[in-house]
Amino acid sequence: MPTNLNRQEIRMESFCVDQEIETSRFWHDLQQGLSFCNLPETEDRTQNPRPNPTVEEITMVVLGEPLTCLNLCLEGGKQCPGGMLLVPSLTWLQKEPTNERDLQTLRVRKAVTFDSCGRTFLDIFTPPRRVNYFMNLVTGNEKADARSPSNNFLNFERDLECPVGVTEEMVKRLDDRILTRILVADAGVAYPDTLAFPFRPKISYNLGDHDISVVPVRNKEDGKENIRSQLGVFLKRLLKKGIEKVVVKVPGSASPGVSYHSAHDQAGVYSAMCQGLDVLEEGESIIVEAFCETLKLLPVPHLDYEEQAVGMKTQALSCTIRAVVCCTPNGNQLVSDIVCGVGHADKPLDGGNTLPLSLEGFLSQWGFQERSEIEKIRSMIKAKAEVILENWMRYESKLKKEEIGGSLMRTNVLGVNFVLTHQEDGSYDAVAVSISNSRKTIANSQIHEFQNLSKLGSSVRPLVATMVNCSQRFLLQGKHILLIGAGEEFVWEAVREYNVKITLVDGDPNNKADKCVHKFIQCVIGDRNNEDINAEKIVQLVRTHDLAIDGCMTVVDDYVPLTSLVCKALRMIGSTPEAARKSKKKSLSQKSLEQSRVNVPFLPNPSLFAVKTHGISQPEDVTGSSNHIQYPALLKPEFGACSYGVNLVKDEAECMKYLVNTKNSEKMTNDPPFGKNHGSAMHLTEYAQGTKHGVEIVVYRGKLLAAFVSDCGPTRIPQFFETSTCMPSCLNPERQRHLITAALQCISGVGHTDGVFNVEFKMTPTGPKLIEINGRMCAWFYRNWVRTVYETDILFLNFLIVCGIQPNIQPFEPTCQFMAILCSPAAHSKALSRPGIATPEILAEAHERGEIIYYEMEPLKEENTDNECGFCAISVKEKSVSEAKKQLLAVCRKYGVDTQEHPAEYVLSTFVQSPSY
Template identity: 35%
Template structure:
């Protein structure tokens, strides 16, 4: 046994550490000795330990007995009794398989070694079992600790306490799903929990917690070739799960089928090596021909053997192969991983190529292929690497041939868009086999710069790699959408992560990438070593995948929930109903108009006229009565229309559903009330600015007779607007009493305006500065995420918002000021749960609050946030309405989106052009712009309003502005009165 101990790599490393005088290292070494003894003494298959080692261990354990008792009474150190804890099963006997406890213990020790080397705290053993509800996020990773450590660490920061690592499948149980007959739920009995600051805990769960997203990579994806020789492919573990899963054995086989992926990619303009494929008994699916791929397809292997010599001779004489000297022979399909089974041969050795191809023929099965691919010489450094020279010694030059390997990692973003998250490369000797382990990983940028290539070369290659890698993921997603649940390996299985490997060659003086293969997620495509060496890039690297994990878990939580929505709104709200249908939410829509277009998209439609808001309390009782009489079990209630927010809070009160409360909504909804309430808030805490600093002097105007008294308390210029207005309607700058009186008289008779809660008017002191909008998510009083956007100059004295951009161009300091002001304003008004929309101005004295909209931002903002951040604001609104905590943060923006809103008079004038509608549609189909109607009203009020909004998204802000200016002229929306360049320039 002592021999076994001395052979342990962990023990050897710790012997070296024990020589150090550092007390922490020494205690760590002693703990490992204790652990080794505990493991040896509890293993039923081990031989008796030697007397010397046993005596040493017993002495050490006796010396620390009292210390250990005290330690275990609170939070245990990671090594005490860990062998006993790790070997305990879930307690119900329903495990999928019984693995050797030794494997889990070794993985646990590996994790401690990793944490030590990263300078992170050791794992602690929590004595008290944790309990998580079925609606709490549980991201379960079944893997060795090193493979997904970047995801686990960053997930611990963003989803602290909800990122679980299982080191053995025996830590899980699989039971019939309570909601989905025929499917199964995973339950976690114990796991390593990752939390903020790199803290980890060995936890047990009582009751076992339900998995809401599953990622597996614990040697369960054996290749088919390995299946025949030993390890068995275990596809039952992830079969028929009710929760979302990142891939499956079936999907991994499809992703790594080289012939299939090359056929899919060739149709998307991706550069691939010239390929000859011998396909045995292929599946009936036909693929369009492509000049880079030649497929010889037969039903019998004997036929393939007869056709091989002639086909190989023809292929080796192909013009595209004239510039290459070697070819690669490899199997494709099923579970073959080509890197481990490929043979590189000189192109002129035709007999050798034929022999290697024939050697694979007996091993392939139905639906599989043998590929012969052109292999080109890798690009070489443009200048020799600089070596230090000595006066007395001349170092020999090194002119060894090198091979540059590139791997991109692409994930399916939360909005189902492919997103490149990492590009790494490594340099090896040209003769090194493809299956060799990568050398030290590095960035492509640094490598090509060292090799003497220009910035233009680098930029061009980076753009192509991004384009092709994301095209590869799109091809995988498109193909996967056509598969049945059985073919995918389960209803929740979906490819969320792939690796894309490239070669970089040089032809005719130009760099040319070639896409070689795709690799499935379980092969550690996130390059853990590189990610942890480049910690500043960690968030950017793994954040898209984490966002996808949370988004899919959110969808899992909300599916099947019944939610009452008060008011359908106008056509600009249609995305709400599409989102609900996509997420399988049973929406009950209560609307005053019976012909609303959403009545065919929702689960149930209730026609009830609640337009008279003076009777909101009676309306709320009536709506609640209808719901109760229908025996409908409602999980949540909300509205997406500002003027219905008070009624919605009353309905929630009647049905006893989660809500911020009627009084709180009244404070936030009535604009002068909001300002006065926040102005009276006083607190002694200095962690944030005093909330009263954000307020603007405001007073309600109850009657014309009060105007004189009110204006004496508010300086001119001032702003008059409706107390309960929405969408910027009825807001005007005034400079004297006469203008106030004219506005007051006019607003009382304007039907478009007075259809809100009431026609009450307020007077607010005008504040200068730029306008900004903050959309923020708050749950249980905690700010989860915020999205800041900028407005351009106002279009008239009615404050028309004609230009808008996201994300904000402000510096981080100013953005933080705006977010803090919006958050504090909501919290001190009592808004502690929901998605809110806050208008502010950034002035010389800091942020000033204009108004709070106690509902999800309207018009185009949810769509913009989805485009820029990949974040679904509407889904989060539904979650919070059901009192489910969303796991949200503000991700890195993927680009810029800007929009122009057209004044109604200008829009009506542009419509006179017969080609306007067709041109607008053509621009949208080609992805140049997106359009939405802000106002559906055909009647024109006595003052100017905005109608059509056109927007454009691009990674380049300059490209966005260029498109908008050109399109506005093409459509005839630009004018001398409203020159769009004037409104866009300040946003640059």
């Protein structure tokens, strides 16, 4: 592969442009943008081509001119260094046929890459790098000559196999004022009364019950007559509503564009519309709509004084508000920026004739002083813009592949233009007057940011996160993962969502999961005394079935040691058997930390987080334990989860009594009460006083990628069953950082380097103290909580890691607050069995109504106070800690789960928002 493209090669491309002119202008624009940001010039690395890595990297290609998308590329470099590639010409790309239908693989030969510090590099890739996300930001001109080179950019993305962010078909639909006006109305957002005349429309419009009239025009002479007959009726209707002004909108640069008219001047409106009709092309439309007047300025003393002193009346002003709304990685909608433009009321306003201004700046200029009122207006605009994108996504999902321009196309960003109006009742409303397509939105978002460099990239931050997520999904799709142990239902939902193949190995021949996976292999693997034999059986089954496995994992705690042995035998990424053994046995975890040789000068030693333990293999070991362990202490199983078998013992006598009772119970039932087949060995550990917390931590090659902290309410002593939990944590940021550091040091101390792990701590007055390390990701509802609060799916990250793909994670700021009450048979069996009040069926119905989030852990059993176990979680989602607590208390009282044994006020008492320091 040559390191430089030559002129002959370029001429051979059927879609070529003049390379010298194109590249020259490209470099000029790029250097101009970089110098404005005070960033270094582009470094040419084409003489040393970059080899492709053994594992595919994120490769997001933006086709466009740098000055129209520089903020997008710089933000891409921050979030994914080296993964955002800018190309100015199709000659830097190449297509290859795939084995899948008529799709083609896109590869990049040459590009400008961006790093996390804003530095840029001109790279050549040998061999060409496979593209896993493509965004064509070159604006095509449909009216240009078909032979024009610019037209070669159009529909280039139509047959690509990778996800695509913009297609020409969807740009046309977003530019269709009638279609977007109808979708705005369908979303329940205010819009101007509209009369539209499309010329030979290419799509049909479902008008519904809206104040939108559409009169198709087949030929222009008849169209003028249609305008004459319909216009009078429309204007009379507006006048009856008290609307005195109208707006005529015509597309295309060769037309009058936008003009304002009096609703009484029917002749003037008719003339403007006929002039517009003359230049319409097929599929375009001319629109007349009600004028939306910007709310009047509130009294501003210094302006009033100036008017009187100078003797000049301030000219009427208007304002347009543009909300940039992005699709998030989870498919939600998020407004990332709101920018305003102020101008004279008698002229159309746009980004070209107004200075960008923040919403707060505009409202302050208009006389608003109350912060709460400004925030209320922001929230209202934000909600309207997000519901518009949500409705657009819903519409887009119903279109055929040919209609959207690709099999994996999704509109991930658009702009919504509003006018803020004053209502008769004194309230304010935002009226959506137009939609900007993705290309225009990205280009326009830069104008405000380049004047406020601290905000550079903020408007496209969610968009880049979504591009990265789509890229990683593309890299993951089709990967074959060996899953040991069935786990929970959410795993099977994720299999379908992420399009991965799962071969499940489980001992239950009637497992329901066998219908959800690519392949189910029934194999008895429950005997924990023969893990080596079980691992050998699984490896042999993989080879017998000739399975090409990309990764191996488990979500079941009991199968962590077995999975580590299989990973080692198959040479897969995962925990080593030694690390799995250390984290599985609780006393061994603590001793490993005490003896850890992990010594990073800028991090605390892992031994700082350990607590003293004392092993008990027989009752005689209890005698003299007070010489090693300070009482009161905890008598805990070496294996197991969810605090099963944990008990507070005040002295050696009480410890002996509890231990003997446990051993006797085990002999009588022939069934271990906890630990399952790992055994019911016990140990003593010193009691750490403080609040309990959980950390979900993601590491790859020993590097911390992300961590998420949750809080637990006061546990039920003496067995320490969890009573409540919340996320995000109520701890101040400094304390949360302590927990995250402790989690990283603890998993490093036992030897874990790759995966998603759950680590539990007590936050004592002197810092975090380890409770236990779970060598797999959390189960229950925590995965869904992390996904909702931070827009990050830890199961998806686990899939990536075991397949050798380094996750790129940029967790969002918390978007909401979850809080839950955890119910147990011991405390709630009576409350949850009262007909008509709080049966599991009633709680499930409340979940369906959206009143609560109900999660059933296991069927409700008879009251059992010997070893508590969880039955269900009743959760709420609100905007803040105080709102969540208030709502959850109300739910507990309504359904009778606020019991004497489990008082809701008490179990939620530790959830108080701490100051941010």
